[in-house]
Amino acid sequence: MARAGLTADRLTQAAADLADEVGFENVTVSALARHFGVKDASLYSHIRNAQDLRVRLAVLALAELADQVAESIAGRAGKDALVAFASAYRRYARERPGRYAAMQIALDPDTAADSALKHAEMTRAVLRGYELWEPELTDAARLLHSTLHGFVSLERSGAFHSHPRGVEASWLRALDALDSVLRAWPA
Amino acid sequence: MARAGLTADRLTQAAADLADEVGFENVTVSALARHFGVKDASLYSHIRNAQDLRVRLAVLALAELADQVAESIAGRAGKDALVAFASAYRRYARERPGRYAAMQIALDPDTAADSALKHAEMTRAVLRGYELWEPELTDAARLLHSTLHGFVSLERSGAFHSHPRGVEASWLRALDALDSVLRAWPA
DNA sequence: AGGCTTACCTAGAGGTCCTAGGCAAATTAT
DNA sequence: ATAATTTGCCTAGGACCTCTAGGTAAGCCT
Numbered sequence: 169m170a171r172a173g174l175t176a177d178r179l180t181q182a183a184a185d186l187a188d189e190v191g192f193e194n195v196t197v198s199a200l201a202r203h204f205g206v207k208d209a210s211l212y213s214h215i216r217n218a219q220d221l222r223v224r225l226a227v228l229a230l231a232e233l234a235d236q237v238a239e240s241i242a243g244r245a246g247k248d249a250l251v252a253f254a255s256a257y258r259r260y261a262r263e264r265p266g267r268y269a270a271m272q273i274a275l276d277p278d279t280a281a282d283s284a285l286k287h288a289e290m291t292r293a294v295l296r297g298y299e300l301w302e303p304e305l306t307d308a309a310r311l312l313h314s315t316l317h318g319f320v321s322l323e324r325s326g327a328f329h330s331h332p333r334g335v336e337a338s339w340l341r342a343l344d345a346l347d348s349v350l351r352a353w354p355a
Numbered sequence: 356m357a358r359a360g361l362t363a364d365r366l367t368q369a370a371a372d373l374a375d376e377v378g379f380e381n382v383t384v385s386a387l388a389r390h391f392g393v394k395d396a397s398l399y400s401h402i403r404n405a406q407d408l409r410v411r412l413a414v415l416a417l418a419e420l421a422d423q424v425a426e427s428i429a430g431r432a433g434k435d436a437l438v439a440f441a442s443a444y445r446r447y448a449r450e451r452p453g454r455y456a457a458m459q460i461a462l463d464p465d466t467a468a469d470s471a472l473k474h475a476e477m478t479r480a481v482l483r484g485y486e487l488w489e490p491e492l493t494d495a496a497r498l499l500h501s502t503l504h505g506f507v508s509l510e511r512s513g514a515f516h517s518h519p520r521g522v523e524a525s526w527l528r529a530l531d532a533l534d535s536v537l538r539a540w541p542a
Numbered sequence: 543a544g545g546c547t548t549a550c551c552t553a554g555a556g557g558t559c560c561t562a563g564g565c566a567a568a569t570t571a572t
Numbered sequence: 573a574t575a576a577t578t579t580g581c582c583t584a585g586g587a588c589c590t591c592t593a594g595g596t597a598a599g600c601c602t
Binding site for chain 2 (some may be wrong): 272273274275279280281282284288302304305306307308310311313314315316317318319321322323325326327328329330331333335337338340342343348352353
């Protein structure tokens, strides 16, 4: 019988696509096996268990997002860079909802190290335009990350739908607010 | 045979405690039935299905948080109120991690209406000290909510642990930043 | 061609979700 | 107080998911 040619990477990629289609919580080993036309048990040669699959998916998403953000902020500085950063982040969450959800699982520091480093570097690149230094730089990076993640995840969960005010307008205002608070930070 | 005296409310309460102990994602109908010493099937007289249980848990958590926040901000105004609001929010996420996680599931507007209204009222109460009016009031409320939720959920997922800078210091700085941006908002 | 590695298989145990149908306990009506 | 009704909890069982053990055969290397 012909082999399907599975590898951990192909499984992770397919799992990511599946997550975007049916939701991260519905990514199961069984569903993934069905997608490749093989039996569940066959996947366990490539992944340790279901949690391992989820972690690989999260790492994939973190790396992808880092790439897209890096591309967005390249050649920009100051508020331009901030807006590019934020927009790339939000766009990823929109276009890849399953991958974005995967990113939210808690990863042990070792597993997340590579991605965490890249994300930290990019955040610092954006903040370079605001002339901040440690330890305030870290405080500002955490605030930036918090605001973006908070806004995007509340938007996705529908928390903003209860009010007619357009979400887009609030988003632009939030970016304005972030920009002005970063410029005034040295206080 | 003596009955266990189950009701939807008792199940939801127990599910909330279970969530705080073992994590929201590990709250199962089976585990809950075990806790009461009954069979799984018995719970389906009180809850429609597993998702219904999760929704009830989310609504319970939203109401509890609203109560605690209301108590915290009572009699305070301006930055005092802001800090009280934020601290109550963060404390709840810390002390009731399972309930906090439950709150994040997407609820249909009807189900969330009561809690959403109360939360909206309180947010507006805090912002009253900053003299904001619609539509900026909504923008500011969304930013406030985003920042708090973002910070708290990133803190919980361990995203801040990769850096030695104390999280507490960053938290205080974030509150300062929020306060100053709200004061300067009318721009 | 023979040997080795490994991709995928079957079989099966154990867990969760949920429905259908039944009995007995609690409640209400007489 | 007994009868009628409601309902809380039961058993049985199907569908799906996770994961292990052990086997067969496909593809690579010599």
